Amino acid sequence: MFGDLTVVITGAAGGIGRALSRAYAENGASVLLTDLPGETGEALARSLEQEGGRTRFFGADLSEPESAARIMAAAVDTFGGVDILINNAGLGIWKPPLELSLDEWDSVLNVNLRGTFLCSREAAKVMKRQGRGGSIVNLSSTRHLQSEPNSEAYAASKGGIASLTHALALSLGADRIRVNAISPGWIETGDYTALKPEDHSQHPAGRVGMPEDIVRACFYLTDPKNNFVTGINLTVDGGMTRK
Ligand code: NAD
Numbered sequence: 001m002f003g004d005l006t007v008v009i010t011g012a013a014g015g016i017g018r019a020l021s022r023a024y025a026e027n028g029a030s031v032l033l034t035d036l037p038g039e040t041g042e043a044l045a046r047s048l049e050q051e052g053g054r055t056r057f058f059g060a061d062l063s064e065p066e067s068a069a070r071i072m073a074a075a076v077d078t079f080g081g082v083d084i085l086i087n088n089a090g091l092g093i094w095k096p097p098l099e100l101s102l103d104e105w106d107s108v109l110n111v112n113l114r115g116t117f118l119c120s121r122e123a124a125k126v127m128k129r130q131g132r133g134g135s136i137v138n139l140s141s142t143r144h145l146q147s148e149p150n151s152e153a154y155a156a157s158k159g160g161i162a163s164l165t166h167a168l169a170l171s172l173g174a175d176r177i178r179v180n181a182i183s184p185g186w187i188e189t190g191d192y193t194a195l196k197p198e199d200h201s202q203h204p205a206g207r208v209g210m211p212e213d214i215v216r217a218c219f220y221l222t223d224p225k226n227n228f229v230t231g232i233n234l235t236v237d238g239g240m241t242r243k
Contacts, residue, residue: 001223003028006079008071010034010062010119011089013041015189016139019211020086020218021045025053027219030079034058034071035089054079062089062115063107072122081130084222085123087116087138087161092154105153112157113164120168124177133176135222138165139214140181140233142241158183162233169231178230180221184214185237205238 007024011017012033025031025048035041037059045057058074060067075082090112093104116138127134143151144159165181172179186202187209200207217236220226235241 001027001219002084005083005224006030006032006075006081007084007086007222008032008034008075008082008119008123009086009088010071010115011139012057013038013044014088016184016187016211016214017088018044019215020088021055022048023212023215023219024084025051025055029084030054032056032058032071032075032078034060034074036061062119063110065114065118068115068118068122071119072126076126082123082126083130083132083134085119085134085136086218086222087119087136089115090139090157092151094150094154096150097152100153108153109157109160112154113160116161117164120164120179124168124172124175127177128175133224133227134178135224136168136172136177136179137218137221138179138181140165140183142183142185142235142237145183145235146241165233166231173230176227178221178227180230181233182214182217182221183233183235183237185209185235185240187211187214202243203238203240204243207238209236209238 007029009020012021013035021033033045041057045055048055056078060071120136138161140161141158143155144162147155169179217234
């Protein structure tokens with residue numbers, strides 16, 4: 001489905017990132033996995049390669065502004081270009097706002113929002129040079145629609161991503177670079193069996209989300225055939241937000 005295309009996935013060693021990396025590799029894409037330097041991402045890229053995928057891991061810290069350009073350069077060096085970027089890396093700090101330090105605020109905003117902008121900017125430079133368009137998907141969150149106490153930095157970063165997505169879609173449309181967001185609800189990335197029945201009943205769909213739900217949304221948004229879809233923010237939450 002994604003043969004001939006190169007995909008860059010940030011946060012590739014995390015719960016949703018691992019599922020995305022596997023799914024794109026299994027569907028023919030060349031995949032540059034990136035995350036903080038470490039064995040988890042390296043091992044994942046190696047095992048996907050042993051299973052027949054074209055995958056490489058590149059360790060980089062997105063809180064460092066120069067990482068974005070280094071990641072895209074690695075994709076160009078390794079696979080010859082960038083066609084799809086999935087800005088999936090993210091972190092949250094849940095803490096009463098009166099106790100949240102400037103460093104903590106910056107650590108969330110710098111990775112989630114600034115990192116998404118810088119990776120998008122650097123990927124768009126490559127895509128524009130290639131002249132064949134491209135697709136960027138940003139991981140926002142339903143937390144920008146329906147917040148919760150003590151989530152200020154995370155909620156602000158995800159709301160920022162929603163606005164950034166729309167602005168970038170307008171700015172980059174002439175170069176056939178599509179920019180969309182996904183707002184996941186509750187996606188289980190840990191021990192599914194630890195969930196209690198009441199956790200499931202919060203969702204009209206009757207279950208919590210799984211990483212594969214985000215993979216399917218991402219496939220829809222990045223499929224080159226769906227090139228009339230840009231600037232949207234697709235909520236994938238089992239109906240929880242509109243209950
Ligand atoms: P996760 O914590 O499992 O994965 C996030 C990844 O981002 C990790 O591998 C982490 O190492 C990486 N990361 C963090 N800081 C980084 C940095 N400085 N440089 C490079 N990489 C860094 O989270 P997840 O549940 O897989 O979520 C993936 C994305 O989806 C995130 O953006 C998250 O905010 C969003 N999201 C998740 C949920 C959910 O319920 N799981 C809900 C809404 C939105």
